Amino acid sequence: MSDAAQPTAAEVRAAAEAVKTALDRHLAAVERRTGEDDQAVYEAFNELAAAAEVYDELLYDRYDEVTPFEIPGAEDSLPPYAGPEEPNALSVLIRRDYAVAEPQRLMAQAQRVEAAEDEGTGVEVSATVHGALGILFGEFEPDEIASRHKEFGLEEADSTLWVLAADDPADPGEWLETPFDQPDPGSVICRFDVSSVFDDLDDDADDDDLVDGLEEEELEPLDADR
Template sequence: MSDAVQPTAAEVRAAAEAVKTALDRHLAAVERRSGEDDPAVYEAFNQLAAAAEVYDELLYDRYDEVTPFEIPGAEDAPPYTGPEEPNALSVLIRRDYAVVEPQRLLAQAQRVELADGDAGTDASETVHGALGVLFGEFEPDEIASRHKEFGLEEGDSTLWVTAADETAEPGEWLETPFDQVEADRVVCRFDVSAVFDDADDVDLDDEFDELEPLDADRH
């Protein structure tokens, strides 16, 4: 890159200060969060991701250096092109689970059947039958909060809020409820994944051990 288009040292410094400000705002939003899917936290996360990306680019252009961290998922979503004032919304939720304790799952389903007076049926005698009993009895949010009681282990989860021009007709999309999602109409989304935890758990000592010693005159 030529000197004419390189960012100035002052621009890089300003970008670094913007990252610091975004970090403070993100922490403040997390400390004040009203629930798991607080939109203020989501907005602060996006602002932090954007500020970090700008700083990383300027740092590389000016000094040929990069930052040691990356915020995943910040640039995956396409720009929003839906209505500015949506008349209808669709909320799409996906939560993945692993069945890690089948016997606990079966026992919980049998308790539900017993409480409902359905003891002796075949529904709770298989894993897929027990899942039907439990998900038929409990709301998805309750399953999520009590998953360990049911012998389940959480995987990734995501919640998308998409904008629509008008509410769908009754029964219109029931046969294929997830086939017509338009990513550019996603108003906001909330993702939970172990990949985010893994990024935070990187052993910095191991990373530094792999680096070559710095030159004495390098800052």
């Protein structure tokens, strides 16, 4: 890493202070916990893990030093399963992030779709990145965009899939107004994560030492194109 790209000493110090603050908040949440699955403790735990990870990365980039902290994987950050033993329904939550790497390619693909539809409106919606995204995601299924993202000028970022159990199916239209409200972590049966952070793992590590998200990436059928 070049000197210009290295974090400053002040940035490392600020990250260390953030860890101290997160430690205090976690301890306070533990002291006030109301049960084994206290949501405040769960959130404080995740904040502490995130702060420690940032500090560890900056410390290494600046001073080539590491901490003795082990940042838990995605599976470790979930509380114990507290959902129904025999679920009658499930929800599958999927998030895929992309970077718009080639805006011109993106708009060119949207223009092809627009020309094929030939609605005769006289308005080139595809002339903007915002409009082009609307056209492409309106024309293609999300799984097809995932498999062809490079054709559309997109670059894959993090993605995750959560499977949640429920006692009964939701009523029609019940959650449509707020479909992305925070899910109950205690109802998560399993999750599958893909992230570039996993690329930093030691290539020579044993398979058993890999985080669960990286192992399960190969088993997850919806993202077999990755």
